[in-house]
Amino acid sequence: MKGCKVLGVKGDPLNPLEIIERAKKDGRKVLLEPESKTLCSLYGIPVTVFDVAKDEEEAVEKAKKVGFPIVMKIVSPDVLHKSEAGGIVVGVKDEEEVRRRYKEIIGNVKKHIPNARIYGILIQEMAPQGIETIVGCIKDPQFGHAVMFGLGGIFVEVLKDVAFRVAPLSKEDAEDMIKEIKGYPILKGYRGSKPADTASLIDILLKVSKMVEELPIINQMDLNPVFVYEKGAKVIDARIIID
Numbered sequence: 191m192k193g194c195k196v197l198g199v200k201g202d203p204l205n206p207l208e209i210i211e212r213a214k215k216d217g218r219k220v221l222l223e224p225e226s227k228t229l230c231s232l233y234g235i236p237v238t239v240f241d242v243a244k245d246e247e248e249a250v251e252k253a254k255k256v257g258f259p260i261v262m263k264i265v266s267p268d269v270l271h272k273s274e275a276g277g278i279v280v281g282v283k284d285e286e287e288v289r290r291r292y293k294e295i296i297g298n299v300k301k302h303i304p305n306a307r308i309y310g311i312l313i314q315e316m317a318p319q320g321i322e323t324i325v326g327c328i329k330d331p332q333f334g335h336a337v338m339f340g341l342g343g344i345f346v347e348v349l350k351d352v353a354f355r356v357a358p359l360s361k362e363d364a365e366d367m368i369k370e371i372k373g374y375p376i377l378k379g380y381r382g383s384k385p386a387d388t389a390s391l392i393d394i395l396l397k398v399s400k401m402v403e404e405l406p407i408i409n410q411m412d413l414n415p416v417f418v419y420e421k422g423a424k425v426i427d428a429r430i431i432i433d
C-alpha cells in the first residue's frame with residue numbers, strides 16, 4: 191500500500207468498508223479517485239502510484255517522492271469530469287512547475303464550478319501510454335452486477351463496442367468478453383504491432399467481479415482508462431459509486 195493514502199483515513203492497512211463508511215459520513219455516493227484506487231489496490235488491481243497533497247508544499251514533497259514527470263489532478267466531490275474542469279495536468283516536470291500548476295488547477299476548478307469543495311491535489315506517477323481500455327460494472331435491479339469491458343475513446347463513445355457479463359465471472363467469461371469486442375484485433379496485435387497483455391486484463395476483470403461480489407453496496411464502477419501494455423496493465427482513472 192506504499193503511496194496509497196486516502197483522505198482522512200489514517201494508518202494502513204485500510205479496510206474497504208472503512209473507505210465506504212467515510213464517504214457515507216461525508217454524504218457522498220461517489221468515491222473520489224484516490225478512494226476508488228485504494229479500493230482497487232486492496233483487491234490486487236494494479237493502479238498508478240498516487241498520493242494526495244493538501245497544500246503546495248506537500249505537493250512538492252509528494253511529487254519528489256513519486257518521481258518526475260508526474261500528473262496532477264483535482265480531488266473534489268463536485269468535479270466529475272476532471273479534464274473538463276481544467277483539473278488535470280499531465281507531464282509536470284519539476285518543482286517550479288508543481289507550484290505553478292497547483293495554483294492553476296485550483297484556479298481553473300474554482301472558475302468552472304465556483305462552490306466546488308476542494309479536498310486536495312492528487313499527485314501521481316505519469317504512466318506510459320498504453321492501449322486505452324475501459325473496465326466497468328453496473329448493478330441491475332434484476333440481474334445484479336454486470337461487468338463491462340471495452341476499448342476506450344471512440345470505440346466506447348461512438349461505436350459502443352463493449353461486452354457485458356453477469357457477475358461472478360469465470361475465467362472463460364473474462365476471456366470471451368475480450369475476444370468478443372470488434373476491436374479485439376487491436377489487442378491481439380495487427381500488422382506487426384505487438385500483442386497486448388490480455389492475461390492482465392482478464393485478471394483485472396476477475397478481480398472487479400470478486401470486488402462487487404464481496405461489496406454488494408457498489409452500484410457502479412468505472413475504470414476509465416485502463417492502459418494495457420505488452421506486459422501488464424494499469425488503472426489510470428477510477429470512480430466507484432455506492433448505493
Ligand code: ADP
Pocket residue numbers: 238261263270271272273274278280314315316317318414415426427
Ligand atoms: P477525467 O476522466 O476525470 O477527465 P482522467 O483521470 O481519466 O480524468 O484523465 C484524463 C486523461 O489524462 C486520461 O484519459 C489519460 O489519457 C490522461 N492521464 C490521466 N492520468 C494519467 C497518468 N497518471 N498517467 C498518464 N496519463 C494520464
Ligand code: MG
Pocket residue numbers: 414415427428
Ligand atoms: Mg477518466
